[in-house]
Amino acid sequence: MFRNYIKIAWRNLLKNKLSGFITISGLAIGLAACMLILFYVAHERSYDKFHTDAERIYAVEAQVNMAGDTIYMNSMNSTVAALTENASPAVSSSLRLKEEYKPIILKSSQQPNTQFSEKNFSYADTNFFDFFSFKIVKGTTGAVLSKPYSLVLTEDMAKKYFGTQNPIGETISVKKDSTYLFTVTGVMENMPSNSSIHPDFVASISSMPTMIEHQIDFDSDVFRLGSFPTYLKLNSAEAVKSVEKTMQDLSVQGNPSATDVYRLSALIDRHLNVRGSSTPKYLSIFPLIAVLILILALVNYLSLSTARATLRSKEIGVRKVNGATRKSVAFQFYVESMLYVVLAFLVSVVLSIVLKPWFFGILDIQIDASFFLNSSFLSILVGLLLFTILATGFYPALVMSAFNPIENLRSSLASKMRGARLRKVCTTVQFVIAIVLLVSGVIIHQQLNYVRGVDTGLKRSDLLMLPLQKTMGTNSTPFRNEIEKLSVVTNTAVTQYPIYKGYNMFFASSEEIPEGTGLPILAVDKDFFETLGVIWDSQPEDEHFFTNKEQVIINEAAISKFKLGANPIGESLTFGNSSREIVGVVKDFHFETLDAPINALALFVKSKTTGTTDILGKSGGCLYVRFQPDTDVQILVTNIESIYSKYDTASPFEYQFLDDAFDAMFRSEERLSQVFTLFIILAMIIAGMGLFALATFSAQQRIKEIGIRKVLGASVVQLTALLSLDFMKLVLLAFLIASPIAWYFMHEWLQDFSYKTVIHWWVFLGAGLGALLLAVLTVSTQAIKTAIANPVKSLRTD
Known part of the structure; x- marks a missing residue:
């Protein structure tokens, strides 16, 4: 019997090639998108779970409070591990x-x-x-x-x-x-x-x-605290609180005035809890996209299956008259759905394999091939397959098995079936999802462009960063000198760390804030300000201020953080046991991520000679090279690499443009924008394919009506409008439903940004018109074909 049902399903598929192709393709595209996201989400949620005792492994962390600032540290002193293991019987190693x-x-x-x-x-x-x-x-x-x-x-x-x-x-x-x-x-x-x-x-x-x-x-x-990330393996996960108390007691024993709070962080949770990581954002958005795309594909399948049902009503009637039970009819349609889904699933596997390198390239991740073959992930795919079979087969089987055999054999049944309302709901849902994705994608792209255009307080264009290792050593001075001799180079400068990629943190205090608080420090040379375009608020009176090691430059944010005077020149900040006089103030500029307001900053300024030898030569740092706007950048980089190879053969040559370093901070949003673009395209393809199939079906159902109208004088334009109008109404309804949904989710998403774009009304209008244009092009193609057909052929049998 099962084999017979497979044959019937296969024959129906071959008989209705266009409908079958659209049904399987739409489902395959949706499943492929779902698989790609499952690849990523399952991999990210599997981090560190391969360890035998993963559930019992914890990392030691500390929460440090400094004058209202909270800093999280994950490196301990060299004795913390042994002290904790010896003091707590709950720690096995x-x-x-x-x-x-x-x-x-x-x-x-x-x-x-x-x-x-x-x-x-x-x-x-x-x-x-x-x-x-x-x-x-x-x-x-x-x-x-x-x-x-x-x-x-x-x-x-x-x-x-x-x-x-x-x-x-x-x-x-x-x-x-x-x-x-x-x-x-x-x-x-x-x-x-x-x-x-x-x-x-x-x-x-x-x-x-x-x-x-x-x-x-x-x-x-x-x-x-110290410099060693420290891990503990507990006898059981329930012992976390007792071990944390033991660590707190040990901290107080070593220093009675200690206020640091020590806690344990589960190893299997650390990957998703990394501060500043974009992964949690992806893992909350991508599954939602996967669900929407899958719903879109399932709704498309449901809509087309109910349309096919009207063409097979007589077949079901004959089967029931010949003794077929409702159960056997339902099972037949479940088998047919299973055939469609299995074929779609196989196609989706091929699609996902083809798209996987590109998709993972966008996300900038590498996933071992073995991960896709482990039992856990394969069980997820099997679950997806079974769910799809059940979801696609349930309603068609329920509807078809409930047909009355007497009604089924009446020629007018097709016009009396109630599937039309369901198909309208399905079409509306499809376009609601498509419009929501389209609006979201446009707003994400706008936000990305907006933050890229934020004034960071630095001149980012035409500036090359060369991270140098300490292997440059004493060659740092002749290397810099030779770079400056290049005709297109206008300025150079030195910092200890590249901008946007790090800084030192010192404890600092002032008269108003006597308790030490964290203050970011950048060690720079005197040419830093001109080369990077830093704007002075109060420039030092002594142009040779950098020769005095007891002086410091601060930014505007440091004035408010340390409650300094409106003109803090002459006031002091204390760093440990040394005091530095404030001799200048610079306008705030972004030196770290734009996710938060500009932080306070102190600049330790050295002379050009000292900066080159002490920073670049002894510990390694970053050399900035500003070049003329019309420079051939490739030739410049080649020339610099040639010079570099003469002075440092131990470390590879590396470079980055400051503009690129700035853009890298928004890699998360850029990836999200690219992923949305992909899924918007897929959603539009699925919606368009489903609408085309329904338009074809609708035209076939009304072919005699169109013939009569044409005989009575209706024009092609009138007939095309008649066939298209119902679908245009559904798209308009979808637009009205989708707009507030998209606005709400995008409004919430933008709250995570310190600098955010405005959600413009024309984005929604544009998305609606885009969806409408897709519908018009899809429906009108079939409508025009039907409208220009010879009415004699359609009326010949009546």
């Missing part, structure tokens, strides 16, 4: 992990003349591979980090440094304050894409006390 915050230079024994700059270099305790579930492929899990200067590297890094040779026992030199020789003791699998911990190199933490640069990290045995 602990782990310290430290990542190098700047790239370091590595060189292998197999390639002594080739060195690489690496970013993901970490130090960990001996139990790293027992604590986490990262797999060792060469070496012994418990022994690979047991000795000082032991090193474990990933399979990719092993291939990079040693090719096909076994790296165990080989050495890699690490260049820091001195050159240290590490022995490779193990090789681990590449880090999974859904891991929040992703070092390429893991060195034994016991190496650090003998490394000059890291000796300061072990200078105290008191429970307090």
Whole structure:
């Protein structure tokens, strides 16, 4: 019987090729969009869950209050892990992990003349591979980090440094304050894409006390903040509160006046709780888009299936007269729906595979191929398939199985069926969703353009940033001098960090704010102000102010934060044990994200010579190069790279335009805009295909009416308007419903921005006209075809 139903369904599909193609294509597009979003959402929600004891692993965090400012820290002193583990029986094990915050230079024994700059270099305790579930492929899990200067590297890094040779026992030199020789003791699998911990190199933490640069990290045995991200594995998740109390008690024992609040953060939640991350925003919006697109596809299927039902009423009548039960008829249509859905599902899998690289490229993420084959994700896809089969088959089976066989055999039944009202509702719902997505996409694009046009207080155009490592060393001065000799270069400047990419944080106080509070600090040279176009509010009277180390420049926001006078020149700020006189004030400019108002800022200004040698030469920093507006940028970059290669062969040449660095802050909104564009196109395609099929069906149902009207003198324009008018009314109704819905959601979304665009009325009007234009083009094509047909053919049988 089941096989027979499949044959009938297949024959109906071949008999109605256009309708079948539109039905399957619309459903496939909707499912493909849903799958792409499921790929992303499932991956983001799976972070760190692959660890055996993931539910029991927590990271130690601290909430620090400084004069009303709250700062969250996730790095502890070197003794916090052991102190907590020893003091609390609820802690089964602990782990310290430290990542190098700047790239370091590595060189292998197999390639002594080739060195690489690496970013993901970490130090960990001996139990790293027992604590986490990262797999060792060469070496012994418990022994690979047991000795000082032991090193474990990933399979990719092993291939990079040693090719096909076994790296165990080989050495890699690490260049820091001195050159240290590490022995490779193990090789681990590449880090999974859904891991929040992703070092390429893991060195034994016991190496650090003998490394000059890291000796300061072990200078105290008191429970307090430090430089080690610290993880605890609890005996059970219910012990969190007791362990937090233990940590608080340990903090007070070490410092009775301590006010820091220590807490535990679940490892499996950390990826979605990263402050400033755009991921939670995506995970709240994308599932909603997936649901809307899927509803759009399901409604499209439902609308077309009820239309097909009117053409098969006599078939059902004959089946029932011959003894078919309602149950068997319902099952037949469920089988037919299953065939359509399975075909659509297979097409959607192909579409999602084709679109996956582009979609993930927009989101700037990498997902391991193995993730798509794990049982959890495959079960999600199977669930989606079963849900779609049930959702698409329920109503057609219910309606068709309820047909009265006597009524079904009457020739006038098609005109009496009540499916027309449902199809109107379906069409309206389709265009409500399409218009909501269209309005949302336009407003997101407007917001992106708006924030890009915000005056940041800096001259961002024609400015190149060159991040330099300390490997430049004493060559920093001749390198800068040679850059300045280029004919198109007008100015250069130095800062410790590139703008928008970091700053130092000092504790500062004033007479009115005696309690120390966090104050961002930028170390710059004297040319910083002219090169970046910083505007003075009160310029220093002494043009050589930068030669005095006891002076400081602040911005306007610092005046209000520290309750200074309207003209604070001559007042002082205290940084630790030293006091600095305020000698100048600059207008506020954005040096970090635009998500918040401009923060207070202090500038430690050095002379050009000192800035070049101390900042660039000793610790590494950023060299800004301003060039003439009509410069051939590619030639300039090539010339600078050529100069760079003469002075620093240890670190790769990198550059970025300040405009690009600014735009990168809005990558989240840009990605959201691109994703919306994709799904707007898909929504319009699905809605248009469904409307075309319904217009075709409507024209077929009214073909004799059109023939009579044409014989009686109706023109093609009149007939086209007649066939199109009903659909235009539905689009207008959809517009009226969609507009307030879109306004509400976009209004709420914009509240997250400090700088936000205005929602204009013409956006809604434009979206409505766009949907109307789509409907007109779709419907009128079929309407005109029907209107110009020879009426003799349609009336011949009557």
